Amino acid sequence: MSGAPESEIQLLIERARSGDTRAFEDLARREERALYRHALRIVGTTSDAEDIVQDALFSAWRSIASFQGISFRAWLFRIATNRALDQLRSRKRRPELPLDPPDDDEVTWAEPVAPGPDLTQLAGDREALAAVDAALEGLPAEQRAALLLRDVEGFAYEEIAVITSVEIGTVKSRIHRGRLAVRNTLISRGWRGPEG
Amino acid sequence: MTQEHPHAELSAYIDGALAPAAQAAVRGHLETCALCRTHVAELRATVALVHALPDPVPSRRLVPRLASAPAWLAPLRTLMTLASGAAVFLFIASSLVTNINFLASSGAATTATSANEVSRDAVAKQQAPAAAGAPAATGVPAPTGSPFAAFAVSPTASPVPAASQLLDSARGGATDDPQKRADQATAGPSGAPGAAAANAVNAEDNARLTNAEPQRSPLVNPLLWLTLALISGAIAIALHRRLRSSV
Numbered sequence: 001m002s003g004a005p006e007s008e009i010q011l012l013i014e015r016a017r018s019g020d021t022r023a024f025e026d027l028a029r030r031e032e033r034a035l036y037r038h039a040l041r042i043v044g045t046t047s048d049a050e051d052i053v054q055d056a057l058f059s060a061w062r063s064i065a066s067f068q069g070i071s072f073r074a075w076l077f078r079i080a081t082n083r084a085l086d087q088l089r090s091r092k093r094r095p096e097l098p099l100d101p102p103d104d105d106e107v108t109w110a111e112p113v114a115p116g117p118d119l120t121q122l123a124g125d126r127e128a129l130a131a132v133d134a135a136l137e138g139l140p141a142e143q144r145a146a147l148l149l150r151d152v153e154g155f156a157y158e159e160i161a162v163i164t165s166v167e168i169g170t171v172k173s174r175i176h177r178g179r180l181a182v183r184n185t186l187i188s189r190g191w192r193g194p195e196g
Numbered sequence: 197m198t199q200e201h202p203h204a205e206l207s208a209y210i211d212g213a214l215a216p217a218a219q220a221a222v223r224g225h226l227e228t229c230a231l232c233r234t235h236v237a238e239l240r241a242t243v244a245l246v247h248a249l250p251d252p253v254p255s256r257r258l259v260p261r262l263a264s265a266p267a268w269l270a271p272l273r274t275l276m277t278l279a280s281g282a283a284v285f286l287f288i289a290s291s292l293v294t295n296i297n298f299l300a301s302s303g304a305a306t307t308a309t310s311a312n313e314v315s316r317d318a319v320a321k322q323q324a325p326a327a328a329g330a331p332a333a334t335g336v337p338a339p340t341g342s343p344f345a346a347f348a349v350s351p352t353a354s355p356v357p358a359a360s361q362l363l364d365s366a367r368g369g370a371t372d373d374p375q376k377r378a379d380q381a382t383a384g385p386s387g388a389p390g391a392a393a394a395n396a397v398n399a400e401d402n403a404r405l406t407n408a409e410p411q412r413s414p415l416v417n418p419l420l421w422l423t424l425a426l427i428s429g430a431i432a433i434a435l436h437r438r439l440r441s442s443v
Contacts (some may be wrong), residue, residue, distance in 0.1 A: 006284050021262035021263050022263075024262060025260075028260075030257050030258075033253065033254070033259050034250065035258070036252065036253075036254045036258060036272065037252050040252050046252070046255065049254075050254050050256060052260055053258045054258045054259075057258065057259055058260045061262055090359070109203070109235060129248065129249055132242075132246055133249060147246065148246075151243050151246040152213065152246060152247060157213045172213065175208075175211075176204060176206070179239050179242050179246075180239075182246065183238050183239060183242045186242070186245075
């Protein structure tokens with residue numbers, strides 16, 4: 001809900017809870033694109049992501065009376081994330097990576113194979129972004145969801161724990177392993193870390 | 197070696213998600229460990245790259261329209277879909293009819309030209325003194341040489357009645373029926389040559405008229421149906437999208 005005063009959001013939420021469809025549509029419209037990019041990066045296909053977001057928003061409207069405890073934005077992301085992960089679980093046509101592999105604290109740090117461009121200089125590099133996208137696709141879905149909720153949507157670890165219904169320690173582990181996997185992909189493609 | 201480096205804590209460290217004591221411990225370690233500083237810098241760069249991923253845009257509105265759609269929207273969508281299909285059919289049909297009519301007009305024009313020549317011949321014969329007996333009868337051959345003539349003349353086959361009427365008159369009163377021709381032939385030398393000449397000239401004028409663009413009904417214009425098909429199709433798609441976004 002960036003860009004809008006919290007009081008305005010609260011007023012819209014109250015109006016929506018009392019049955020004001022326009023207030024809910026206003027709230028939903030503010031998160032529509034963020035929910036879509038999140039769902040798309042979890043499920044990978046645009047049509048599925050669109051359906052997930054539309055269904056999630058409708059589901060949110062129907063159950064708005066039960067909304068409490070977390071921010072409205074986190075609540076919407078919780079519904080959408082659950083639907084996206086359920087969608088992946090229900091796919092039987094293609095072999096799917098395990099949603100969450102066993103914990104492995106000894107995640108390795110890949111070493112650069114040759115000196116390449118500095119990672120910190122790649123923020124606008126199209127090739128690097130494509131590599132990041134590919135690396136994200138290779139992550140287990142729940143790891144990917146946690147990483148996106150943190151690094152793209154900016155949720156706090158506590159909020160991610162509520163959104164994904166896991167312990168905060170699991171959130172910490174998923175985010176770290178996800179970042180390390182992306183970092184290792186970039187390093188293995190020739191980029192190098194900045195000098196310490 | 198890994199016990200000495202807080203590798204698993206580095207992500208939480210850069211997010212400020214560690215407890216204060218753990219945060220301070222990692223900070224202290226980083227002051228003395230170049231390897232961990234490098235890893236922290238790499239993780240920060242990775243976060244920046246993930247955050248910089250391009251923002252996809254959905255192809256349609258994803259916020260459901262909670263105010264229910266008007267009841268007439270769904271039937272109207274069906275109607276528009278059917279109308280679009282019908283207009284496509286009429287577009288194809290009118291295209292075919294127009295093309296056939298064009299060919300028929302070409303054939304009729306050829307026929308009219310031959311009728312014209314024959315009429316001139318008739319006039320010439322009337323002007324000759326020896327032709328005083330039965331001049332009109334020689335100027336009568338029916339212009340049925342073209343295979344399209346029947347198509348063009350038939351009012352049911354031709355979608356352009358005005359054109360077929362013109363063709364009929366182009367062939368002139370002399371072609372109408374044998375009795376009429378006989379009457380003209382027996383009218384006598386005093387009246388017949390003049391009347392026959394007038395008929396022939398009239399036929400010539402009418403034949404000239406058939407060479408002009410025939411007057412077409414707007415209902416036969418394929419562009420009309422194509423336009424209607426596109427408009428009704430666009431409306432049907434818009435209504436479909438509107439209904440799809442409704443709950």
